[in-house]
Amino acid sequence: MDELADLASLKVLANPLRQRILRALRRTGEATSTTLAKELGVTTGGTSYNLRVLADHGFVEEIPEKSTGRERWWRFAGRGLRFPRYSEQNEEMRAVFDDLNRQWFQEDLDGMARFERVRDELGEWGDALPYSRGELNVTLEELAQFFDDYLALLNRYAKRPPQPGARNISMRFVAFPDIPAD
Structure with a gap:
């Protein structure tokens, strides 16, 4: 299970x-x-410093068997985080969390725009846009279980070794209460 993120x-x-x-x-x-x-x-100084910060918090790790002398090799550590419920976050954590969500959302929009620009050049991968919109009527507990099930499915595929002919695919899950328009 992923650990709960701290500030x-x-x-x-x-x-x-x-x-x-x-x-x-x-x-x-x-x-x-x-x-x-x-x-x-x-x-290089900027990347070195930030790699050390990321390593100190378990997000990346050094590859000792490849590192020699001053040349240090790094890899993603696969640290999984869950974010505290909004109601459990203090004001400072909410501000940082909201900023992080805005960054991620903008990255998602930019990534989608890049895909759309080159879609015609991707061959069969140009069709790789499964898309679904839907609504569920669930309790908070059922929504939490739905999300856990989604993460289990995502992790089942994410932890496999690279497959021939495979590409990295961006996956997103977002759910929020439907607030009727005025």
């Missing part, structure tokens, strides 16, 4: 460069601060 973890994640580093490591599997710096267009 320090949220602050670490809310840094945009750290988000970019995490995305790059998820995509490439492993990298050095130098390769990340080149890919992200930032200084």
Whole structure:
């Protein structure tokens, strides 16, 4: 089961460069601060510092068998977090959490726009946009169980080794109470 995020973890994640580093490591599997710096267009010192911060909070880990001398190799550690309920967050945590959600939502919109721009060039992967909208009438407990079931399904596929012909796919789940318009 994923651990409950604390304020320090949220602050670490809310840094945009750290988000970019995490995305790059998820995509490439492993990298050095130098390769990340080149890919992200930032200084090696910036990536080194932020990799250490991410490692201190369990989000990335060094690959000791590949690291030699000053060259340190890093990989995504797969740390899973659950976020505290909104009602359980203090004002500072809510501010950081809201900022992080805005960043992630903007990244999702940007990612969708990139897909739409190149969709015609992707061949059969251009059809890879399963989409569903729906409504459920559930209690809070049922919604929590639905989310747990979704995460179990997502993790079943996420933890498999890379498959031939497979691509990374962005998955999102969002659910919120339907508030009727005036």
